Amino acid sequence: MVKFFGVRELLELLRILGVEEFLSNLIRYIRDDYLRWEQFEKIARVASHSPQGVIELMPICDDELYTFKYVNGHPVNTQSRRLTVTAFGVLADVRTGYPLLVSEMTISTALRTAATSALAASCLARGGSTVMALIGLGAQAEFQALAFKAGLGIRKLQVFDVDPAAVAKFNANMRGLGMEVVSAGSIAEAVHGADIVTTATAAKRNAVILTSDMIGPGVHINAIGGDCPGKTELDRDLLARGRIFVEYLPQSRVEGEIQQLSVHSGITELWEVLAGKRPGRLSAADVTIFDSVGFAIEDFSLLRYLDDLSKTMNLHREIDLVPLLEDPKDLFGLLRALPASQPQRAGRAG
Amino acid sequence: MVKFFGVRELLELLRILGVEEFLSNLIRYIRDDYLRWEQFEKIARVASHSPQGVIELMPICDDELYTFKYVNGHPVNTQSRRLTVTAFGVLADVRTGYPLLVSEMTISTALRTAATSALAASCLARGGSTVMALIGLGAQAEFQALAFKAGLGIRKLQVFDVDPAAVAKFNANMRGLGMEVVSAGSIAEAVHGADIVTTATAAKRNAVILTSDMIGPGVHINAIGGDCPGKTELDRDLLARGRIFVEYLPQSRVEGEIQQLSVHSGITELWEVLAGKRPGRLSAADVTIFDSVGFAIEDFSLLRYLDDLSKTMNLHREIDLVPLLEDPKDLFGLLRALPASQPQRAGRAG
Numbered sequence: 068m069v070k071f072f073g074v075r076e077l078l079e080l081l082r083i084l085g086v087e088e089f090l091s092n093l094i095r096y097i098r099d100d101y102l103r104w105e106q107f108e109k110i111a112r113v114a115s116h117s118p119q120g121v122i123e124l125m126p127i128c129d130d131e132l133y134t135f136k137y138v139n140g141h142p143v144n145t146q147s148r149r150l151t152v153t154a155f156g157v158l159a160d161v162r163t164g165y166p167l168l169v170s171e172m173t174i175s176t177a178l179r180t181a182a183t184s185a186l187a188a189s190c191l192a193r194g195g196s197t198v199m200a201l202i203g204l205g206a207q208a209e210f211q212a213l214a215f216k217a218g219l220g221i222r223k224l225q226v227f228d229v230d231p232a233a234v235a236k237f238n239a240n241m242r243g244l245g246m247e248v249v250s251a252g253s254i255a256e257a258v259h260g261a262d263i264v265t266t267a268t269a270a271k272r273n274a275v276i277l278t279s280d281m282i283g284p285g286v287h288i289n290a291i292g293g294d295c296p297g298k299t300e301l302d303r304d305l306l307a308r309g310r311i312f313v314e315y316l317p318q319s320r321v322e323g324e325i326q327q328l329s330v331h332s333g334i335t336e337l338w339e340v341l342a343g344k345r346p347g348r349l350s351a352a353d354v355t356i357f358d359s360v361g362f363a364i365e366d367f368s369l370l371r372y373l374d375d376l377s378k379t380m381n382l383h384r385e386i387d388l389v390p391l392l393e394d395p396k397d398l399f400g401l402l403r404a405l406p407a408s409q410p411q412r413a414g415r416a417g
Numbered sequence: 418m419v420k421f422f423g424v425r426e427l428l429e430l431l432r433i434l435g436v437e438e439f440l441s442n443l444i445r446y447i448r449d450d451y452l453r454w455e456q457f458e459k460i461a462r463v464a465s466h467s468p469q470g471v472i473e474l475m476p477i478c479d480d481e482l483y484t485f486k487y488v489n490g491h492p493v494n495t496q497s498r499r500l501t502v503t504a505f506g507v508l509a510d511v512r513t514g515y516p517l518l519v520s521e522m523t524i525s526t527a528l529r530t531a532a533t534s535a536l537a538a539s540c541l542a543r544g545g546s547t548v549m550a551l552i553g554l555g556a557q558a559e560f561q562a563l564a565f566k567a568g569l570g571i572r573k574l575q576v577f578d579v580d581p582a583a584v585a586k587f588n589a590n591m592r593g594l595g596m597e598v599v600s601a602g603s604i605a606e607a608v609h610g611a612d613i614v615t616t617a618t619a620a621k622r623n624a625v626i627l628t629s630d631m632i633g634p635g636v637h638i639n640a641i642g643g644d645c646p647g648k649t650e651l652d653r654d655l656l657a658r659g660r661i662f663v664e665y666l667p668q669s670r671v672e673g674e675i676q677q678l679s680v681h682s683g684i685t686e687l688w689e690v691l692a693g694k695r696p697g698r699l700s701a702a703d704v705t706i707f708d709s710v711g712f713a714i715e716d717f718s719l720l721r722y723l724d725d726l727s728k729t730m731n732l733h734r735e736i737d738l739v740p741l742l743e744d745p746k747d748l749f750g751l752l753r754a755l756p757a758s759q760p761q762r763a764g765r766a767g
Contacts, residue, residue: 071736073736073737073738074737074738074739074740074751075737078751078752081752082752086752108465110463110465111463113460113461113463113474113476115458115460115476115478115483117478117480117511117512119511119512119513119514120513120514121514122476122478122483122509122511122514124463124474124476124485126463126465126472126474128465128467128472130467133465133472135474135487137485137507137509137516139509139513139514139515140514141512141513141514144513144514144745145745145746147513148742148743148744148745149513149515149745150739150740150742150745150748151745153514153515153516153739153740155516155738155739157487159472159487159489161467161469161472162467162469162491163469163470163489163491163494163497163499164469164470164471164472164489164490164491164494164503165489165499165503166487166503166505169519169738171737171738171739171740173739173740173748174740174748174751177748177749205746206745206746206747206748206749207748208749209749210748210749233746236744236746236747236750239753240747240749240750240753386421386423386736387423387424387425387521388423388424388505388519388521389424389500389503389505389521389523390424390500390503390521390523390524391424392498392500393498394498394586395494395495395498395499395500395501395556396495396555396556396583396586397556397586397590398500398523398524398527398556398557398560399527399556399558399559399560399590400586400590401424401428401524402428402431402432402436403589403590
């Protein structure tokens with residue numbers, strides 16, 4: 068049997084553990100995997116483009132575990148009240164090739180993106196950071212806020228979105244979660260006095276959400292909205308001024324903010340900083356930029372964490388995705404063994 | 418909600434429809450899709466190799482539907498009574514990127530392989546063929562037998578396997594299915610007098626299951642066992658003598674029997690014959706060879722057929738692989754809406 072985490076099980080996990088506890092643990096899983104960077108086989112993602120959007124498969128593996136994520140990106144979906152991005156993932160055993168676990172990853176991707184942002188900020192932002200500006204209050208915003216609370220102790224948010232409904236939604240969702248939320252009238256106002264600036268807008272093209280004059284010395288920028296070709300959030304001058312950190316350079320060159328730069332710019336991969344191979348922040352005055360596009364290792368960590376949780380919490384379902392056979396050469400025997408009567412089945416459609 | 422066909426649902430479908438009816442319909446679905454060959458985006462499969470085996474993702478799409486199959490190949494698995502090959506597949510909507518259906522494909526792959534073999538033989542074998550030799554009585558054998566009964570009216574099988582246990586298993590499974598089965602003492606004896614010869618051995622290297630002297634004029638050879646680099650079943654002289662047909666030339670060059678030939682050999686793709694663009698069999702004396710390795714279109718057809726069956730037969734389950742949201746921008750709202758009490762859940766693990 069294969070373990071299954073549907074939306075229901077994932078929400079139940081989050082309810083029982085608490086979102087911040089889940090994020091704190093996930094940050095550790097992602098850190099542990101980034102520290103094993105060289106043990107991973109980094110396989111190119113496979114994208115299939117259509118006029119409406121893109122469907123991608125993102126595989127990765129080490130010697131023991133293989134994972135892949137199915138993820139789509141369809142901006143038109145919001146017109147029909149569907150999600151722009153949905154995802155699910157699979158964890159498999161490299162030694163047998165058998166799938167072990169299937170999980171929803173629409174919610175999980177928001178969690179792992181936020182956990183990765185907090186992990187990067189924990190080694191790039193100034194120590195003692197307490198105030199974060201949050202620009203763009205879409206589907207990712209609350210997860211980012213809670214990851215920075217759990218991972219860095221951020222307590223105050225200065226937020227902005229062009230859409231008042233998004234601001235209202237964010238304020239309602241954050242109520243009672245132990246963070247002070249201040250709504251700003253502009254991006255510049257939100258950014259003013261913040262130690263960390265997170266940009267998570269849905270800009271569909273090369274937008275300029277942040278310019279260099281908005282950003283004082285010492286600020287850490289967590290740029291998660293610019294994540295595909297032709298979609299960026301930061302001004303080129305700001306990029307030129309900051310010290311830039313990415314997940315995986317070959318992918319970020321195509322998808323990240325750094326698609327705006329020449330290939331010769333000095334850019335550091337996050338794992339190098341975590342492993343102590345290259346420096347992160349050099350001085351309190353540095354502007355550091357985490358140009359995040361999302362990388363398969365983070366999905367791997369999430370699925371590995373869920374698999375570990377399944378062993379202690381037993382909240383998952385099991386699905387018969389792979390047959391169990393007495394004799395592996397007798398696949399047809401399954402049909403012969405079929406009982407004539409209809410078995411009792413739970414969760415039947417209709 | 419996403420439709421789910423587990424092993425249980427697939428077996429129930431086969432029990433209700435009957436394996437031959439399922440195969441007959443599937444042959445039509447595969448034919449229909451091969452006739453639309455040029456409408457498909459043929460995406461390279463992504464393979465991840467380990468010392469123990471390989472895990473592959475096989476995506477394909479047209480303008481409306483996207484599918485992929487996860488499939489592993491681990492010969493060592495038989496030592497631990499696991500299947501060498503397991504698989505599952507997903508059907509998705511190209512316009513929204515949403516997954517629509519998840520299915521087991523271990524059994525399904527045997528079905529689609531057999532249906533493709535019968536489809537190819539229906540336009541390559543001599544009309545009025547009634548006797549098939551079946552060399553290799555492993556997991557695929559019974560499916561091949563029934564597909565040739567359903568698709569071509571084959572009634573008599575002359576079978577051989579080096580393993581007496583495989584012969585006994587095959588005979589037991591075929592009892593009562595309306596086919597005459599004759600066990601032969603050698604490959605040459607099994608092949609003697611057969612109109613069609615199917616080779617489905619588990620040869621791990623360049624084996625020679627069939628040599629040219631065994632094969633009389635007019636025979637159609639359905640070679641399904643040679644399906645990866647370094648794994649072939651037919652003698653080079655036999656290949657040189659036969660007219661060869663493959664699914665998708667760029668893939669078969671690497672994985673099929675034709676990896677033994679120079680790249681300049683004249684080889685025809687199956688869809689060209691089905692579409693009337695190039696001839697199949699030219700005379701009753703031709704030796705025709707279908708060098709089958711399995712192609713993603715066949716998985717696409719299988720998943721499309723299951724999706725159509727789900728609309729009329731309602732045997733599938735539904736799984737919450739993707740969240741349903743009132744407001745697509747309010748992903749976090751799912752957590753706020755979470756009821757404090759634990760919902761009743763069917764199929765819970767443990």
